[in-house]
Every structure is written in structure tokens, then in C-alpha cells.
Amino acid sequence: xxxxxxxxxxxxxxxxxxxxxxxxxxxxxxxxxxxxxxxxxxxxxxxxxxxxxxxxxxxxxxxxxxxxxxxxxxxxxxxxxxxxxxxxxxxxxxxxxxxxxxxxxxxxxxxxxxxxxxxxxxxxxxxxxxxxxxxxxxxxxxxxxxxxxxxxxxxxxxxxxxxxxxxxxxxxxxxxxxxxxxxxxxxxxxxxxxxxxxxxxxxxxxxxxxxxxxxxxxxxx
Numbered sequence: 237x238x239x240x241x242x243x244x245x246x247x248x249x250x251x252x253x254x255x256x257x258x259x260x261x262x263x264x265x266x267x268x269x270x271x272x273x274x275x276x277x278x279x280x281x282x283x284x285x286x287x288x289x290x291x292x293x294x295x296x297x298x299x300x301x302x303x304x305x306x307x308x309x310x311x312x313x314x315x316x317x318x319x320x321x322x323x324x325x326x327x328x329x330x331x332x333x334x335x336x337x338x339x340x341x342x343x344x345x346x347x348x349x350x351x352x353x354x355x356x357x358x359x360x361x362x363x364x365x366x367x368x369x370x371x372x373x374x375x376x377x378x379x380x381x382x383x384x385x386x387x388x389x390x391x392x393x394x395x396x397x398x399x400x401x402x403x404x405x406x407x408x409x410x411x412x413x414x415x416x417x418x419x420x421x422x423x424x425x426x427x428x429x430x431x432x433x434x435x436x437x438x439x440x441x442x443x444x445x446x447x448x449x450x451x452x453x454x455x456x457x
Contacts, residue, residue: 287318294419309381315368316386320348325355375409385418403438
């Protein structure tokens with residue numbers, strides 16, 4: 237897929253403010269916009285940034301926290317692709333595992349493929365247009381060294397991703413000694429504390445790293 241070409245003046249303006257590249261609508265009827273900002277692409281809705289290249293804080297924070305493990309990881313599963321920011325961050329730290337990127341919206345996957353880092357091995361990146369819940373339900377046990385959950389509708393997790401069954405399915409898919417990562421946006425303190433307890437019940441050693449309203453949860457399985 238070819239994105240709209242950026243002019244010299246688009247790139248220049250992008251150092252001062254995000255420049256709109258394309259608009260679309262997710263199949264969930266959620267407004268979606270692709271921007272170019274300071275040398276990288278951003279994906280956002282009206283109230284949330286879904287991707288920000290190698291600057292995407294949830295992926296950046298989690299990877300820096302567990303860089304030694306990820307340098308030796310072979311297989312990663314990402315539920316909720318955005319613009320594949322996790323690939324950009326891994327590339328920044330010279331980590332090159334095989335990555336499966338899952339998103340229900342094919343247009344997001346097309347955009348993500350169009351902006352992949354040029355020096356990340358393309359044969360190591362797979363795109364799957366499917367419901368993340370269906371993928372995780374049918375995942376073979378102990379398949380991945382790392383599983384990153386970054387699923388949102390606006391600022392909210394899909395209902396199915398808030399359930400214990402989903403957390404257990406994620407845990408089952410991770411190899412022993414592997415890494416679970418989840419990004420959560422805490423706009424409601426009571427709901428966040430309730431969900432944090434649910435995650436702790438499944439992942440007793442979970443660590444929560446706070447970045448404003450983003451709560452990045454990581455756990456060794």
C-alpha cells in the first residue's frame with residue numbers, strides 16, 4: 237500500500253505540529269487519522285494516540301524494562317497493532333525477533349506495513365487481520381517468548397479483554413520464563429484498581445509502570 241506522498245514542506249511543518257496524511261474509519265466506526273510528526277508516523281483517534289513510531293511510550297517503557305530478555309526473544313505476538321510501534325522500538329534497540337501483529341482492521345495493518353522500519357527484516361514480520369480474541373483462543377500453548385496486549389477502542393479495553401479468561405489465555409500462550417505486557421489507560425481510578433487486582437490474580441509477579449494515565453503492566457510467566 238502506498239501512503240500519500242509527503243512534500244518537503246509537509247516534512248518541514250511536521251517539526252512544529254503533526255501533519256495530517258490520511259483519514260479513514262475503523263470497522264468499529266471509530267474515527268482514525270494518520271499523521272506525520274517530527275520524522276515519524278502517528279496513528280490517533282479523537283481521544284487517544286495508538287502509535288508514535290519509536291517514541292510510543294508504552295512499548296518503549298516495557299522494552300527498556302526487559303531489554304535483556306527481549307534481546308534473546310525469538311517469537312512475539314502483538315494483539316492490537318497500531319502502526320507497529322513495537323517493531324520500531326525493538327529496531328531501535330537492535331532486537332529482531334519474529335513478530336506476529338494482529339488487528340481486526342486490515343487498513344491499520346496496511347498502514348503499519350507501509351511504515352515499517354527499513355532495516356527490520358521484513359520476513360520476520362507477519363500481519364494477521366483477525367479478531368484478537370479469536371486468535372488468542374486458538375493459540376497453541378507456550379508459543380511465544382513475549383505477548384504484548386495493546387487493544388483499545390478509544391481509551392477503553394474491549395469488554396472481552398477485561399475478563400480473567402482472556403488473561404489466562406494470554407498466559408497459556410507464553411513460554412515459561414516469557415514476558416507478558418499490557419497497556420492500560422486508567423481514566424477511571426476505581427475501574428483501574430479493580431482490573432489491576434484481576435491481572436495480579438493471574439500474574440502474581442506483575443509490575444506496574446505508570447506513565448500518566450497509561451499503566452504498563454509487565455510480568456514474567
